[in-house]
Amino acid sequence: MLFDMICKEISIEEIDLTNETFRISEEIVSAPLRMSMREVGQLNPVLLLEGKHTYRLICGFRRLYALRQLSASHVFARIVEERDRDLSGIFNLAFWDNLSHRQLDPLEKARALYKLRNNFGVSNNVIIKNYLPLMDLSPHKQVLHIYNMMHTSNQGLRNRFKAGHLTLSSMEYLAAMPASSQASIASGLEGIRLSAGLQKKFFSLLRDLAAKNGIEPEVPFKDPEVLSILNDAGLSPFQRGEKVFALLYRWRYPRLTQAEERFFERKKSLELPGSIRIVPAPYFEVPDLRVEFNAPDAERFREMAAELFEASQTPELDGLFKVI
């Protein structure tokens, strides 16, 4: 509870705008808020902590930013005096204020959790037990650890995450890497886009290749073949993403991809029409092939059977059964 609540208009110049001790919001630019302020003015006061010479902002970073954009000189504020409570108690005001009217995004959760522990000395146990559930996170040490790492992760990765180019689980995975790896991967990812579905597989390939070959996970991004894909201006970011993925897959599963490529080549050499499909057993686990075609009438059936018969007379057919 706020005791001795004082509300007054404060000159924006009296506020130390560089002090972000209590900031939780990740994004402080809000066009709708600016519009609302322009139309009807400031509806809710910001919360300020009174210092010796200046005020520190507790809640209302976006409101204050919008007012400044509108060239306002004063802000309507509630004032908290430091003697009212300790700094962690004051941060709690910011925390609850945010929680009361919106969902925190993952980076904001990470920021709040990081500050609770590192700036306000709240113990891990208290954070895990009391704060994680409030943020809809499971109360586990590992979750706290991941979110702390996310807060200190590479800015490039954070930007991609904010822009929706990385999923939360990709971000969690990347945030656990050493800073140098994060930086290299962030720059490697710049030229590519990966669908959410592909990201999981992509990063799991990176991780496997690193563990398998005893290399850092960013090493594949320095490979000449990958670089040439990344620099190929004729491809869209999604196409580049898919090509790099295919390359990683080939490195992770070299014999399987070679077999797949051989199969594809040999099938092509049979010169069958596209309407006749020849499919190998999954992963070539048995040598069997499945042949499929659709025939709307007897004549078409005969045509395709003739095509197949012709293909069956060629030596290329034997090759199709010997791809591995």
Add this chain to the structure above:
Amino acid sequence: MIPYKPERILVQKESWQDTVTSEILGRLPDVEVRTVKDSEIRPMEPSAVSTVQSRNKNTLVLMRYPGSFLKRCQGSGADTCCNYYVVSCVWNCHLDCTYCVLQSYLSSRALIVCTNFEDLINEVRETLANSPKRIFRIGTGELADSLAQDPITGFSRRLVSFFAGLANGFLELKTKSDCIANLEGLDHRGHTIVSWSVNSKRICRTEEEKAPTLEKRLAAALQCQKWGYKLGFHFDPLIYYDGWERDYREAVKEIFHTLDPDRVVWVSLGALRFPPHLIDYVKERFPESKIPYGEFIPGHHGKLRYFRPIREEMYRNMISWILAEAPRVTVYLCMESFPVWKNSFGRESCSATFVRDQLDKAVCSR
């Protein structure tokens, strides 16, 4: 090998009636014992057993198992199955091999010993008596190592003596351990095969760290050979890595240079396979292990296994190295398909009955 020594023993109330319980407790005089109610142990299937206090292997649980002990081996259902049976009266193992399927298969981390051993004996006796013309090869190494915990359970002495009296039953004790002391001086009558799960020295060192070295396993095998036991070897799992050929070839040579090839009834080969979720366990528990990074594909029963050409390459080479050292030994593949048998052995005849007959012949004739 680090011997198994529990920190606490939980005894299910019902288990106090069994002599196995008092024998085991007698061998562990200074370990804390607590009686637990049935509700604390849910003795259903091994995969579902869980106890409140059984979070780690330092807990030994003594309980009665009400289900059937004798089961067909999991390989049944593969194209070519050797028709093997398993009885499991110990669940779990403290040797912690990186690839061990038990770490994901059993929900309890405690070591569980079933004390109603008489039920197991009766079940086996009855089943074998009902099919007197059929040979039964029965192993105890499916849900545990057959001998690693034997100093505590003493089951091997009971089993060996029991099988010695069965006309159509052969017991296989499959182990990585060197705990063979209990096998000394038993009148086994050729009805027990002591077999070792072996691997290249590098894999023994990196993935089977707590188990005895290959040399120690072979020294134990040599001792069993001297006691007149038939021997078996299982290169399972075969693990593919750069330089595997040299290492495995060396292991094959070492086996047959240490032991009399004519006393070896069979050698099985099984390339690494495991349920997909085991990969995450291995990555988490053994971050140094390279095992999860093989070229795996989903195969029989959804298990991951090496891409077929890798398996065939390993099998072909292993078969030729083994037969070069021991031309009369029966070599077979574990849980493999017809095409793999055919490509590995270079012959067509590899039906389920062919394999079963070969193994039955091997066990009866040596």
